Amino acid sequence: MKRILLFVLTNVMVVAVLGIVASLLGVNRYLTAGGLNLGALLGFALVMGFGGAIISLLISKPMAKWTSGVRVIDQPTNADEAWIVETVRKLSERAGIGMPEVGIFEGAPNAFATGAFKNSALVAVSTGLLQGMTHEEIEAVIGHEIAHVANGDMVTMTLIQGVMNTFVVFLSRVIGYAVDSFLRKGDDRSSGPGIGYMITTVVLDIVLGFAAAIVVAWFSRQREFRADAGSAQLLGRKQPMINALARLGGMQPGELPKSVAAFGITGGIGALFSTHPPLEDRIAALQNTQG
Secondary structure (H helix, E strand, O other), X not given: XXXXXXXXXXXXXXXXXXXXXXHHOXXXXXXXXXXXXXXXXXXXXXXXXXXXXXXXXXXXXXXXXXXXOOEEOOOOOOHHHHHHHHHHHHHXXXXXXXXXXXXXXXXXXXEEEEOOOHHHOEEEEEHHHHHHOOHHHHHHHHHHHHHHHHOOHHHHHHHHHHHHHHHHHHHHHHHHHHHHXXXXXXXXXXXXXXXXXXXXXXXXXXXXXHHHHHHHHHHHHHHHHHHHHHHHHHHOOOHHHHHHHHHHHOOOOOOOOOOOHHHEOOOOOHHHHOOOOOHHHHHHHHHOOOO
């Protein structure tokens, strides 16, 4: 279970790269000419912050296919594949969303859903999950992933990440300007920000990005409870999802590509960065629900 949210890491790196490019193109010079222009900086931070999150969202499905080796089932070649496709179709209709692409990837037990839009998502399950669970448990796991799609979790996480990115970009440049001002007391600043500003902003883009990841991971954990409840609602009872979670507790979960780790059935590293709550907490939450 040594994985963290790749969606978050992708955003951290995208924002860092965009920041470096902005510095190389001289954009920062206009933000700090004659003093720090907070209005222009906020606009710049919004574009950078949400730009990184939206880019990550738009490339999420092709990235997931590539990094996890998903084989999309265009035409089922056996009874198991036909059952998986039909299960996804049935649950998608119940959830009121378009039929997602359905895929299988090699590996230990896990599953995920991803995609920028509700009606063009991807739901993928691992060979380990198919081999280690009953059909009822697999159906519950698929229901969990369909619930993520129906709840719009990919878009929600993008908006949350965009807000966090905006704060990261804004704060890193305000602090960078303060550090640069301290280092260049009495110097002529007409030529734009100095090396202190550039180094500080790049370092803080990364450091604050990881701090933002903690906040995003907290939201992700809350969203998992909702997806579990969504699976129970789609199946009409909660016991299959409880059984599936209990079964996962006795398995070694598979590694997911970090770009989709938040949308898997289980995953995370450490209490702060974990994208999923402990399995026992999820089971308890389901047991305490009505139905």
